Amino acid sequence: MAPQGTSTTNDMIAGDLTDPAHLPRLTRRLTGFLPQEIKAIDSTIPLQSRNLWHKHQVTKFENAEEFETRFINHVETTLARSLYNCDDFAAYEATSSSLKDNLVIDWNKTQQRLTTKDPKRVYYMSLEFLMGKALDNALINMKISFIPKNNGKNGDSIKARQMIKNSLQDLGFNLEDLLNQEPDAALGNGGLGRLAACFMDSMSTKDIPVWGYGLRYKYGIFAQKIIDGYQIETPDYWLTKGNPWEIARNEIQVPVTFYGYVDRKDGDTSTLNPSQWVGGERVLAVPFDFPVPGFNTTTVNNLRLWEARPTTEFDFAKFNSGDYRNSVKEQQRAEAITACLYPNDNFLQGKELRLKQQYFWCAATLHDIVRRFKKTQRPWSEFPDQVAIQLNDTHPTLAVVELQRILIDLEKIEWHEAWKIVNGTFSYTNHTVMQEALEKWPISLFGRMLPRHLEIIYDINWFFLNQVEKKFPKDVDFLSRISLIEESSPERQIRMAYLAIVGSHKVNGVAELHSELIKTTIFADFVKFYGASKFINVTNGITPRRWLRQCNPELSDLISGTLNEDVKEEYLLDLPRLTKLQDFVDDENFQRKWNQVKLNNKKRLGNFIKQQNNGEHIINMDHLNDTLIDVQVKRIHEYKRQQMNILGVIHRYLSMKNMFKQGASFEEVEKVYPRKVSVFGGKSAPGYFMAKLIIKLINAVAEVVNRDSEIQDLLKVVFISNYNVSAAEIIIPASDISEHISTAGTEASGTSNMKFVMNGGLIIGTVDGANIEITREIGEENIFLFGNLSENVQELRYDHQFHKTNISDNLQMVLHELVIGTFSEENTSEFKPIWDSIVQHGDYYLVSDDFDSYLATQELVDKTFHSNRTEWIKKSIYSVANVGFFSSDRCIEEYAGTIWNVEPLTPE
Ligand SMILES: *Cc1c(COP(=O)(O)O)cnc(C)c1O
Numbered sequence: 001m002a003p004q005g006t007s008t009t010n011d012m013i014a015g016d017l018t019d020p021a022h023l024p025r026l027t028r029r030l031t032g033f034l035p036q037e038i039k040a041i042d043s044t045i046p047l048q049s050r051n052l053w054h055k056h057q058v059t060k061f062e063n064a065e066e067f068e069t070r071f072i073n074h075v076e077t078t079l080a081r082s083l084y085n086c087d088d089f090a091a092y093e094a095t096s097s098s099l100k101d102n103l104v105i106d107w108n109k110t111q112q113r114l115t116t117k118d119p120k121r122v123y124y125m126s127l128e129f130l131m132g133k134a135l136d137n138a139l140i141n142m143k144i145s146f147i148p149k150n151n152g153k154n155g156d157s158i159k160a161r162q163m164i165k166n167s168l169q170d171l172g173f174n175l176e177d178l179l180n181q182e183p184d185a186a187l188g189n190g191g192l193g194r195l196a197a198c199f200m201d202s203m204s205t206k207d208i209p210v211w212g213y214g215l216r217y218k219y220g221i222f223a224q225k226i227i228d229g230y231q232i233e234t235p236d237y238w239l240t241k242g243n244p245w246e247i248a249r250n251e252i253q254v255p256v257t258f259y260g261y262v263d264r265k266d267g268d269t270s271t272l273n274p275s276q277w278v279g280g281e282r283v284l285a286v287p288f289d290f291p292v293p294g295f296n297t298t299t300v301n302n303l304r305l306w307e308a309r310p311t312t313e314f315d316f317a318k319f320n321s322g323d324y325r326n327s328v329k330e331q332q333r334a335e336a337i338t339a340c341l342y343p344n345d346n347f348l349q350g351k352e353l354r355l356k357q358q359y360f361w362c363a364a365t366l367h368d369i370v371r372r373f374k375k376t377q378r379p380w381s382e383f384p385d386q387v388a389i390q391l392n393d394t395h396p397t398l399a400v401v402e403l404q405r406i407l408i409d410l411e412k413i414e415w416h417e418a419w420k421i422v423n424g425t426f427s428y429t430n431h432t433v434m435q436e437a438l439e440k441w442p443i444s445l446f447g448r449m450l451p452r453h454l455e456i457i458y459d460i461n462w463f464f465l466n467q468v469e470k471k472f473p474k475d476v477d478f479l480s481r482i483s484l485i486e487e488s489s490p491e492r493q494i495r496m497a498y499l500a501i502v503g504s505h506k507v508n509g510v511a512e513l514h515s516e517l518i519k520t521t522i523f524a525d526f527v528k529f530y531g532a533s534k535f536i537n538v539t540n541g542i543t544p545r546r547w548l549r550q551c552n553p554e555l556s557d558l559i560s561g562t563l564n565e566d567v568k569e570e571y572l573l574d575l576p577r578l579t580k581l582q583d584f585v586d587d588e589n590f591q592r593k594w595n596q597v598k599l600n601n602k603k604r605l606g607n608f609i610k611q612q613n614n615g616e617h618i619i620n621m622d623h624l625n626d627t628l629i630d631v632q633v634k635r636i637h638e639y640k641r642q643q644m645n646i647l648g649v650i651h652r653y654l655s656m657k658n659m660f661k662q663g664a665s666f667e668e669v670e671k672v673y674p675r676k677v678s679v680f681g682g683k684s685a686p687g688y689f690m691a692k693l694i695i696k697l698i699n700a701v702a703e704v705v706n707r708d709s710e711i712q713d714l715l716k717v718v719f720i721s722n723y724n725v726s727a728a729e730i731i732i733p734a735s736d737i738s739e740h741i742s743t744a745g746t747e748a749s750g751t752s753n754m755k756f757v758m759n760g761g762l763i764i765g766t767v768d769g770a771n772i773e774i775t776r777e778i779g780e781e782n783i784f785l786f787g788n789l790s791e792n793v794q795e796l797r798y799d800h801q802f803h804k805t806n807i808s809d810n811l812q813m814v815l816h817e818l819v820i821g822t823f824s825e826e827n828t829s830e831f832k833p834i835w836d837s838i839v840q841h842g843d844y845y846l847v848s849d850d851f852d853s854y855l856a857t858q859e860l861v862d863k864t865f866h867s868n869r870t871e872w873i874k875k876s877i878y879s880v881a882n883v884g885f886f887s888s889d890r891c892i893e894e895y896a897g898t899i900w901n902v903e904p905l906t907p908e
Pocket of ligand 1: 189190191192194633634635723724725728749750751752753755
């Protein structure tokens with residue numbers, strides 16, 4: 001069997017040109033080379049094919065009529081339907097296909113431009129891309145200003161989205177209904193995957209040449225159902241009805257091997273010399289491409305997701321012995337590799353199939369990147385000048401080892417020369433300091449699947465430890481601490497984060513506090529060895545196209561109108577322009593409009609909740625303006641402290657009941673505890689017992705509170721099931737206040753905090769992650785901070801371990817109800833584990849330390865919202881005006897300048 005990586009069954013890669021003779025002809029058409037240059041090259045091409053090419057015209061639709069023609073063509077040919085049996089889903093498909101046609105034309109031009117200009121490119125490797133829906137995003141990002149249909153006067157223009165909405169209306173369809181037909185591309189767990197999606201949007205918008213690389217999971221993150229208050233996971237088979245946004249490249253098949261053994265020439269014992277890995281199991285990687293459009297540019301980048309397929313090789317020995325069924329079965333095992341996204345967020349589950357996924361993806365991706373580089377015929381030393389590979393967390397760390405293997409085993413480059421190339425190419429983003437999330441692989445599992453890679457890791461470690469030993473002689477303790485191999489029981493493990501650091505030239509954290517923490521805690525030894533300059537910060541951001549323009553059209557219309565940017569919406573490309581909104585904070589008319597937008601979005605959320613609740617309203621829709629909508633939506637995790645939130649809700653409920661018991665009137669209770677809806681949403685990892693119990697508690701509290709006739713609608717609790725990007729787009733614009741209340745030092749950055757602020761919601765939060773920088777940008781008078789600081793966490797945890805945990809009266813009152821069955825009549829002890837974790841097991845997440853200040857801050861929130869609404873609205877306006885820093889466009893500029901050293905490649 002041929003060693004992996006030496007050949008592909010088909011060496012054609014879309015976006016590249018196989019025949020150099022084609023280059024000039026394409027170049028002229030697509031990049032506008034000088035005519036004389038073209039003439040010289042054109043003459044090398046036979047007249048016949050030249051004429052054919054010149055006649056050939058692929059064009060984008062550029063007005064309503066052309067869109068409609070394209071739409072009808074797709075209905076009748078692509079879908080083989082007629083307009084008479086075209087339902088909403090078919091219309092969604094035809095609209096998407098029409099838009100994709102335009103995108104693909106620009107995609108081709110972008111890729112041709114890259115081939116001819118050959119600048120340095122970025123490769124963003126992420127096991128997760130949480131893209132959400134594509135259609136509305138494509139409509140919004142599409143280059144604006146079309147000529148309107150019918151009597152369009154000269155100089156008139158209309159935004160693409162509006163034009164298509166009108167066209168669809170004429171054809172008998174409602175755009176919003178079509179948008180709802182699209183399933184979410186939910187190939188991610190939460191923040192990390194959504195960050196990758198926002199970065200792709202910003203890189204296209206900023207004309208940065210990038211290819212994203214990931215896996216095309218058949219099943220994305222599971223769909224969450226709530227049954228009797230419990231989370232039930234159901235498979236997310238998002239491809240049931242096909243996917244009009246992807247382009248299958250069936251003609252490209254990259255072989256990837258696993259297991260087997262290492263073969264070396266007779267007498268050669270050095271693992272540093274070229275060695276041949278003879279793989280045991282072999283599968284094929286087939287790419288699917290997703291065009292990623294930028295906003296108001298014709299740059300369209302590529303997101304390439306690999307799918308695993310069986311090889312066409314067949315075990316004839318088995319076949320001939322009559323074991324046909326088993327020989328087919330083995331083939332089918334290949335498909336398991338990309339079947340399923342692992343549903344853990346910030347938690348390592350060291351499963352063999354996960355490692356297989358990772359290597360499959362890294363091998364296919366590196367093969368693609370190396371192949372593309374080799375076409376340029378540049379010397380290998382120029383590889384880091386042409387290629388920047390960003391590792392999104394440690395999941396793609398095998399790519400470091402795979403490139404080293406390609407260079408020494410296949411390209412026969414000397415070890416140190418190869419390692420210099422590797423190091424100049426990679427950079428690594430760390431996403432957490434939590435021990436349980438740090439990736440480690442047992443040596444035996446790893447060595448069996450990837451025997452040659454294990455040798456290479458040992459050699460990397462050997463040279464690395466040699467350098468360390470030179471700088472810090474005889475410090476055995478230091479050497480064992482910093483080693484890539486952890487001498488742990490029951491077995492030694494590879495520390496993937498350490499490998500990523502050693503293999504990269506830059507390591508970044510994702511918010512200032514987090515980037516400081518990694519330097520002083522988990523990577524402190526590496527700072528001691530390398531110095532601090534290898535470790536930098538790039539604070540996360542979000543794309544304002546999706547998280548303002550797309551999810552909150554009313555607010556973005558109000559903003560663009562106010563800034564006089566109705567047509568071009570320049571602020572969406574330069575978010576700090578929003579500071580101009582500060583001129584309007586005292587404008588009462590503007591305040592009124594601002595509040596009306598929030599109210600409309602709250603109505604939209606109210607209806608969404610009604611839909612989820614079988615058509616019954618939980619929220620009183622008549623009182624929305626004086627109801628505080630308090631939201632916590634994110635993955636359910638003890639460190640994110642949804643338990644503290646729900647305990648706070650219970651405290652409020654008990655206090656209200658007490659007032660009633662002591663004879664207070666409804667109005668008197670309302671004065672102290674004005675109308676509030678607590679909204680929760682988020683998925684728990686399927687095997688995470690405590691997170692699932694927290695979901696059950698929230699639903700159990702909702703059950704009691706919502707049907708309490710005394711309380712009426714002064715307090716409602718809602719758990720929104722199946723939180724995902726599309727749900728976020730409805731929930732976030734509706735929030736008055738949202739909760740980002742992680743134990744200080746545990747949330748690396750958070751990105752939903754930024755989304756809420758961008759939509760005019762205020763924040764209650766701990767001094768953690770990007771909350772700190774948000775405070776700096778919007779002003780501390782516009783955010784509700786509380787709780788212990790990260791520098792005190794260690795000591796507090798230590799105290800809990802050795803002394804009794806101090807439970808305040810407030811917390812005591814609430815915890816008591818948990819164990820007497822107020823919220824679990826059938827099983828009184830159901831919520832005991834939550835009580836235990838705080839009272840008995842050392843309260844690792846410091847709920848007891850922060851609870852009273854949390855309650856006090858909630859009280860301040862109520863007071864501000866209900867007793868001085870104008871002040872509240874001003875805070876909201878100030879927040880949006882100063883959220884500009886958190887655009888992912890700013891992140892991408894920082895990555896491009898300080899890590900990748902790449903320049904934009906602007907069209908024209
Ligand atoms: C933004 C986002 C997240 C991240 O939320 P955090 O509060 O930062 O953890 C998770 N899930 C979805 C669907 C998101 O859009």
